[in-house]
Amino acid sequence: MKFFATKARVYNxxxxxxxxLTELVNFVKVAPDDYFAPNKNYDIYNKVRDELGPYPxxxxxxxxxxxxxRVLGMFESEGDWNCGVDTSRHSETTNENAEAGxxxxxxxNRRLDETLxxxxxFNVIDDGVEFQRQMKKDHKLAMExxxxxxxxxxxxxxxxxxxxxxxxxxxxxxWDNPPRPKLWRAEESIYPWLSRSSVDEFKQxxxx
Numbered sequence: 001m002k003f004f005a006t007k008a009r010v011y012n013x014x015x016x017x018x019x020x021l022t023e024l025v026n027f028v029k030v031a032p033d034d035y036f037a038p039n040k041n042y043d044i045y046n047k048v049r050d051e052l053g054p055y056p057x058x059x060x061x062x063x064x065x066x067x068x069x070r071v072l073g074m075f076e077s078e079g080d081w082n083c084g085v086d087t088s089r090h091s092e093t094t095n096e097n098a099e100a101g102x103x104x105x106x107x108x109n110r111r112l113d114e115t116l117x118x119x120x121x122f123n124v125i126d127d128g129v130e131f132q133r134q135m136k137k138d139h140k141l142a143m144e145x146x147x148x149x150x151x152x153x154x155x156x157x158x159x160x161x162x163x164x165x166x167x168x169x170x171x172x173x174x175w176d177n178p179p180r181p182k183l184w185r186a187e188e189s190i191y192p193w194l195s196r197s198s199v200d201e202f203k204q205x206x207x208x
Contacts, residue, residue: 001018001021001022001025001205001208003018003021003201003205004201005195005197005198005200005201006021006067006070006198006201006202006205007021008193008195008197008198010070010071010074010075010193011074011075011187011188011192011193013074013075013078014074014078016070016073016074016079017079020070020073020079020102021070023139023143024066024069024070024073024143024202025066025202025205025206027066027139027140027143027144028062028063028065028066028202028206029062029206031062031143031144031147033058035065035144035147035148035151036058036061036062036065036147037058037061038055039151040153041151041152041153041154042153042154042155043150043151043152043153043154044065044068044150044151044154044165045061045064047154047165047167048064048068048190048191048194051191051194051196052064052067052194052196052199059203059206059207060199060203062202062203062206063199063200063202063203063206064199065147065150066199066202066206067194067195067198067199067202068150068190068194069103069143069146069147070198071164071190071193071194072103072146072162072164072165072190073102073103074193075162075164075190075193076102076103076104076162076164077101077102077103077104079102080102081101081102081136081139081142082101082136083099083100083101083102083104083136084098084099084100084132084136085098085099085100086099086104094128095107095127095128095129095132096108096128098128098132100131100132100133100135100136101132101135101136101142102139102142102146103142103146103149103162104162105135105142105145105146105149105161106128106131106161107127107128107131107132108128109145109149109161112149112152112159112161113148113149113152113153113159115148115151115152116145116148116149116152119144119145119148120145123141149161150165157170157173157174163183163189164188164189164190165189165190166189167189167191168186171183171184171185171186171188171189172184
């Protein structure tokens with residue numbers, strides 16, 4: 001595969017590798033349409049509608065998810081499948097809250113929605129240690145989990161796991177106690193870095 005627009009730099013996190021982009025394309029090509037289809041939730045497709053909408057067909061919806069995963073993966077780990085616990089953490093790290101993998105998900109995310117609990121149970125993941133191991137080792141599983149996580153209802157922004165997905169006033173409310181003004185800024189979120197050109201390229205690659 002040849003990548004051009006999808007190689008755009010993401011803030012100060014660098015440029016995604018061809019290998020990372022290839023795995024994203026291959027995943028959205030074969031993942032069930034249910035992962036991307038409209039649902040009743042206020043989810044990631046609602047959050048990025050101004051930047052990447054509208055979504056006239058399934059191909060567009062798949063390409064938009066790939067773009068979100070591209071930018072969010074770079075924000076969270078610079079596309080590192082083996083990334084571990086967030087080094088900026090202020091609280092105690094436990095097997096319940098330890099981040100793992102390219103999208104820095106954690107075992108306690110299962111509490112956010114029944115779909116996540118069902119998915120983990122189906123894949124025989126029943127504790128935080130195994131969760132961390134699988135999110136690093138099994139790239140397909142990691143992509144499935146983050147996709148499901150991004151599709152849950154987030155009208156209450158406190159249900160958003162990934163800080164860079166918080167938008168506008170949500171950012172200030174999240175990092176206001178204690179105040180962390182740097183994290184209030186839009187450029188510290190995924191939104192300024194999402195690209196319609198990248199979505200168009202993903203569509204071509206998915207359709208190839």
